[in-house]
Amino acid sequence: MQKNDTSSSGSCLAQLTTACATTRLLLLSVEPLLLVWFFCISEGVENLKGEDIQLLDLRAIDNTPCDYFIVCNGNSNTQVNAIVQSVQKTVSKALKEKPFHIEGQENAEWILIDYVNVVVHVFQKHIFSLKFRIWFKKYLFQGYQ
Numbered sequence: 149m150q151k152n153d154t155s156s157s158g159s160c161l162a163q164l165t166t167a168c169a170t171t172r173l174l175l176l177s178v179e180p181l182l183l184v185w186f187f188c189i190s191e192g193v194e195n196l197k198g199e200d201i202q203l204l205d206l207r208a209i210d211n212t213p214c215d216y217f218i219v220c221n222g223n224s225n226t227q228v229n230a231i232v233q234s235v236q237k238t239v240s241k242a243l244k245e246k247p248f249h250i251e252g253q254e255n256a257e258w259i260l261i262d263y264v265n266v267v268v269h270v271f272q273k274h275i276f277s278l279k280f281r282i283w284f285k286k287y288l289f290q291g292y293q
Contacts, residue, residue: 192237220269228259232250
């Protein structure tokens, strides 16, 4: 049996190997590469005390801009900016990927990090509560009917 080499891909892969003890086992029904993305992004969010990390599978909905959304929130614009920087650093270090596009950094109420197939949304908590719930009800539930 080969030893796991996590040195080149950062601690998010080490976190993936211990994921069996967490509630993230529900993610085993998705693509393995997505798991790596999810754990790297989650690590970046959790490093800065981001909350409510959710993975949304959009593949069953027609005309979506990507396959997955990863959504989380912070308490202030300073924390939201810090979470975004942490996610970028973690993904860059572990996966050698840079975002295709970043939007919303000016006011940092809702920042979008576009990695093409995975889009990360980092909200301030008050924005997350309002806008995300409205979007979730309108689009996701309609997409699965």
